[in-house]
Amino acid sequence: MLVNKVSDQIKKSKLISRDLSWLRFNYRVLDQARDTAKNFFDRIKFLAITSSNLDEFFMIRVGSLYNYIDYGKERLDYSGLRELPFRKKLLDYAHRFVNDQYLTFNSELKPLFEQHGFDVLKIEELSEAEQKKADTYFKNTVFPLLTPMVYDTYHGFPLLMNQLLTFGVVTRTTEDAKAQDRVTFVQIPQNLARFFEINRKDKIVFVPIEEIVRWKIKKLFRNVEIVSANLFRITRNGDFTLEESDDIDADFVQEIKAKLRTRKKGRVVRLEVERNPSHYLMKILKERWVIDNANVFTISTLMDLRALWQILNHRQFRDKRPKPHPSVLPISMPMDGVDLFEYLKDHDVLLHHPYNSMEPVVNLLERAAEDPSVLGIKQTIYRLADQSRVTAALLKAAENGKHVSVLFEVKARFDEERNLREGDRLEKAGCFVIYGISKYKTHTKMLMIIRKEGEKVTRYVHIGSGNYNEQTARMYTDISLLTTNELYAHDVSEFFNVITGHSRPDEYKILLTSPNSMRTQLIELIRWEARNAKKGLKSGIVIKINSLEDRETIEELYKASKAGVTIKLIVRGICCLRPGREDLSDNISVKSIVGEHLEHARIYYFHNNGDPKVYGGSADIMVRSFDRRIEALFLMVNEDIKQEAINILYYNLLDNQNSYIMREDGTYYKKKPTANEDIVDVHRLFFSKNCREPQEVELV
Template sequence: MLINKVSDQIKRSKYISRDLSWLRFNYRVLDQARDTNKGFFDRLKFIAITSSNLDEFFMIRVGSLYNYLDYGKERTDYSGLRELPFRKKLLDYAHRFVNDQYLTFNNELKPVFAKNGCDILKMSELTEIEQKKADSYFKNTIYPLLTPMVYDNYHGFPLLMNQLLTFGVVTRTTEELKAQDRVTFVQIPQNLGRFYEINRKDKIVFVPIEEIIRTKIKKLFRNVEIVSANLFRITRNGDFTLEESDDMEADFVQEIKSKLKTRKKGRVVRLEIERNPSQFLMKVLKERWVIDNSNVFTINSMMDLRGLWQIIKHRQFKDKGFKQPASVLPLSLPSDGMDMFEYLKEHDVLLHHPYNSMEPVVSMLERAAEDPLVLGIKQTIYRLADQSRVTAALLKAAENGKHVSVLFEVKARFDEERNLREGERLEKAGCFVIYGISKYKTHTKMLMIIRKEGEKVTRYVHIGSGNYNEQTARLYTDVSLLTTNDVYAHDVSEFFNVITGHSRPNEYKYLMTSPKSMRHHLIELIRTEARNAKKGLKSGIVIKINSLEDKEVIDEFYKASKAGVPIKLIVRGICCIRPGREDLSENISVKSIVGEYLEHSRLYYFHNNGDPKVYSGSADIMVRSFDRRIEALFLIMNEELKKEVINILYYNLQDNQNSYIMREDGTYIKKRTGPNEEIVDIHKLFFNRYCHEVKEGELV
């Protein structure tokens, strides 16, 4: 009866639950691992990604829910459910996902390992010689790093690290004629590879390190009876939402550093454990971490599928995965190796990654670091590549006496430590470094190079949807603009003054920013389309984003739909709007594109009665984007570049190989091609430099 009541409540709500929508997104990623048209190692990659995604989901989304539960705060989900019933619904759905994830791994992937030149084996499946090699590896490498941590009446409960594989070993001793069980924890060192590798003639054997330890566990417990030894893994709350200080005078860097330490001690929100664990161990863990069966996930195979990356990236198989085509020149850049400083004086350039390389931006920054005419560089940084060329260029610029201002966002989730480290390097080199802006997260992506050319100073501006990360620029789809247009340059200069000082500009001409006014501007654009529709004028909205969650904007979409505005949404991940509901959203359609590249670009199209307004930038339609982040969307003024972006959206709508159609109930179905339908795969098509020019078709 209660289950039916909860289901009815979810169905009645005019919003889709954010967290349930997120899990449905991970199902679309899992669908890539099930796709037999993909190569084996690509399928392994996607199932490893589902595991990483799920870890973040528990740390952040489930962690956030537990902030409310543990702090006694009230919370009503978009589905209309309060904290406790929603917790049950969410964790039940997560259990269903994990079950399907391991069915895919066990039934569809494991049986074909050997056919692809590899295998995952236990110690008992090795030859005698191979077992001796593994024994030697344990003795010389693993054993010295293992530290048993006992928990009993004399020893406190040890701090177990987040997401590390751990053995919970129950031992029994007889003291004063009375048998007594106790638990000892053995965490597997994180600096060892997940697998011990053995080369055979026909394949490479990967032996999970935990299976080697399991066979040798007695060496850690001499003269003690081992009752059981069970492998488990915990996930801790990594969300700081309710902890973040609003104290504007606090030493913000130190605050972040202290919170990075608390992440290691956060409350446990998930326990993964192998089948048939010791009941004594389970009682200890549940009581200690205040969890119940909903938090416990029984794993019937290899635990933590992220470990598959060691196989995927193995040098033996490096040529077996997806082969990315060579990047093509942007339509707005006629040839490679041009002098960008000269070219940008007369032309704007639109980059569409990964189809267009990020090289024009990085090489221009590197040249600016050495150019004696360059006076200064200003940049926002959210995420960087390992051994970043961007950091190297900024360091070189500072060494060459140029003014360098960098805003490092130290709240970039899971990149906090790296950004702090890189920021400190730049500070030591003489750069002016800002570590975020108090309660706001700086998510916008901007770069400005100031260059003195004769009597004139020219500002070269780069602004886009993606990070200054050369590695992810080859994996994420993003859009960015290079320009010397004075209006963009003025807006960006003003914006830097806002985020580095206390400036409050009245308005920007080509920028739409948050937290000040982005929601208001987007709502006004939606309302303009609704007014046009009511007047019988042509109208339409097409938006491509990562996530759609803000209720105020969703309500405006509903009103515009009722007014007759066709609204086409391309939302990769979380989507809280209900498309196609009678008398609410009949003119709204939603699709999600999930495939070889991570769809990361944000594009906003408003028909505007035949004079389209098109924006790109860093912001999704989320509460955090509007209220808790510093974001910017930029208006695309150049008519040729506007046509190019409209065509990007057009082909996104036409894609029928990576697309999932969202139904009114929040579920998704894979789009299939008809017998005579042309195949449109945007992850291949955009590598054709001229594909944007094929269609000038209207979007709406």
């Protein structure tokens, strides 16, 4: 009865739960691992990604839910459910996902390992000679790193680290018949390779490190009886919200460092454990962490599928994965090797990554670092590559006496420590470094190079949707603009003054910014389309984003749909809007594109009665984007650049190889071309010049 009531409540809601929508997104990623048409190693990659995704989901989203439950705060989900009913619904759905995830691994992928040149085996499946190698590895490398941590009346419960494989070993002293069982925890250090590798003539054998430890566990427990030894893994709450403070003397960097330390002690929100664990062990763990069966996930085989990355990155298999398609020249910069300082004086350049390389941006920054005419560089940084050329260029610029100011966002989730470290390097080199703005997360991506050219100063601007990360730029689809147009230069200069100083610009000319006005300006653009529709004028909205969650904006989209506006949404991940509901969203369609590249570009199109307004930038339609982040969307004023962006939307709408169509109930189905349709795969098509040429196309 309660189940039916919960289901009815979810169906009645005008909005879809953000968290349930996210789990459906991870199902679309899992679908890539199930796709037999894909390269086998790519299928393994997608399965590993689902595991990483789920870890973050539990740390952040489930962690956030427990912040309400643990502290007695009320929370009403978009589905209409309160905290505890929603917790049950969410964890039930997560259990179903994990079952399907491991069904894919065990039934669809693992049986194919051997024919692809490798296998994952247990100790008993090794030859005697191979077991000797494993034994030597244990003695020399593993054993010295293991530290048994006993828990009994004399020893407190040890701090078990987040997401590390752990054995819970129940022991009994054989001499004392009255002695009670005791539990000892043995964590496998994270700096050990997940697999011990053995080369055979016909294949590579990967032996899970936990199986070697299990095999030799008695070495840690001499003269005691081992009653049971069970492998488990915990996930802790990693969600923390920085408190807003008006104390201008507060050391914000130290606050971040303190928050990072709390992640190690966050409450446990998930316990993964192998089959048939000790009841005694489970009773202790559940009581200690205040969890129940809903938080416990039984794993039937390899625990933590992120381990598959070691196989994927093995030198033996590097050539077995599809090679990345070579990048092509941007439409707006058809010549290779141009002098960008000269070219940008007369041309704007739109880059569409990864189809266009990020090299023009990095090269421009590296040239600026050495160019004696460059006076200064200003940049926002959210995520960087390992051994970043961007950081190297900024360091070189500072060494060469240029003014360099950088805003490092130290609240970039899971990159906080790296950004603190890189910011410290730049500070020591003489750069002016700001570690974020305490109230807000700076998510916008901007670069400005100030160059003296004769009697005047030219400002070279780069603004886009992607991070300054050379590695992810080869995998993520993003857009960015290079320009010297004074409209952009003026607004970006003002924007830097706001985030690095104490300035409030009267009005931006081509930027929509948050947290001040982005939501209201986007809503006004939506309302303008609704007014046009009511007047019988042409109208339409096409938006491509990562996530759609802001309630106020969704309500305006519903109103525009009722007014007769055709609305086409391309939302990769979370979508809380219900498309196609009668008398609410009849004119709204939603699709998600998930495939070879991670869709990351944000493009907003408003028909405007035949004079389209098109914006690109860093912001999704989310509460956090509008209220808790510093974001920017830029208007495309160059007609050719605008048409390029429209073409990108057009082919994304046509895609029938990577697209999933959202139903009214929040579920998705894979789009397939009909007998009369051409195959359209945007992840391949955009490497072709023809589809990228500016041309007149109809979006709505």
